[in-house]
Amino acid sequence: MDRWLARLMNAQSRWAKPFGDFNHRWLGALFRPIPQLRDFLNGRWLGHPLHAVLTDAPIGIMFLVVLFDLAGLPEAAATQAILLVGILTMLAAAVAGLADFSDTDGRARERATLHGTLMVIALVLYVVSYVLRQGESPAWTAAIGFSLAGFVVIAAGAYVGGDVVYVLGNMVSRHAFRGAGTKWIALEPAELDEAGDIPEGRPVKARLGINSLALVRQGDTVLAVHDSCAHAGGPLSEGSVEDGSIVCPWHGSRYRLADGRVVGGPSVYDQPAYEVRRADAGGWEARRRPG
Numbered sequence: 001m002d003r004w005l006a007r008l009m010n011a012q013s014r015w016a017k018p019f020g021d022f023n024h025r026w027l028g029a030l031f032r033p034i035p036q037l038r039d040f041l042n043g044r045w046l047g048h049p050l051h052a053v054l055t056d057a058p059i060g061i062m063f064l065v066v067l068f069d070l071a072g073l074p075e076a077a078a079t080q081a082i083l084l085v086g087i088l089t090m091l092a093a094a095v096a097g098l099a100d101f102s103d104t105d106g107r108a109r110e111r112a113t114l115h116g117t118l119m120v121i122a123l124v125l126y127v128v129s130y131v132l133r134q135g136e137s138p139a140w141t142a143a144i145g146f147s148l149a150g151f152v153v154i155a156a157g158a159y160v161g162g163d164v165v166y167v168l169g170n171m172v173s174r175h176a177f178r179g180a181g182t183k184w185i186a187l188e189p190a191e192l193d194e195a196g197d198i199p200e201g202r203p204v205k206a207r208l209g210i211n212s213l214a215l216v217r218q219g220d221t222v223l224a225v226h227d228s229c230a231h232a233g234g235p236l237s238e239g240s241v242e243d244g245s246i247v248c249p250w251h252g253s254r255y256r257l258a259d260g261r262v263v264g265g266p267s268v269y270d271q272p273a274y275e276v277r278r279a280d281a282g283g284w285e286a287r288r289r290p291g
């Protein structure tokens, strides 16, 4: 069944790719001038994607609507109130999802487009169901039919959304499985200046065992973070340095060089930071900063 579902999702690329690219353009134009709003909706203040938190509410609430409808209680004021709350939480989850979507690429963007489209269809079905329940002579059978159809579509949308995160790794920290490590290891900068030192004031790539780091030398101090951006793996050594932070070249996340703290989204995760010192035998060595 999983193969069949994967083929079914892949078959949507024909429309999902151009539609996703179109939405990506206008959402980028919308959020770029207001990064504080995008960061808030991404969940940087929470250290966790806000969309993932908000999506739990409508799915649970709409499941209650199904139960109440099937239990013969569609007319109950509670059922109508729950349906309305479900619609409002769907809208909140959608706004957070749009902020995440504005920084997706490739296959994740296509799959997220399918996810979002299914959720919009489910939202329309629920709104129609809610409207049919109002007035002097509500159409209960049609209202229940629309809300049941809405739940089938919302479940399908949730499946596709799970695929975006668990299969394609969108909004998952790129350092989820990186061990802490406290040993000093020889550091090999990819380039040196004429004096044999690490070039100053700009990011320089370096190898530290199996890891790649982005180094920034400021006088005698060398600051270092992991080269692979926690958001989606962008090469920080190809980024820029601004106000003591390193800026990712892909989507503009900012990490404080001193400790890797994320200070600008779309990343919601801190970046592993490293201590660097001169080795007794010459050259440099580094180890991961604790915490």
Ligand code: FES
Pocket (backbone or CB within 6 Å): 103, 229, 230, 231, 232, 233, 234, 248, 249, 250, 251, 252, 253, 265, 266, 267
């Ligand atoms: S990869 Fe997206 S901000 Fe770095």
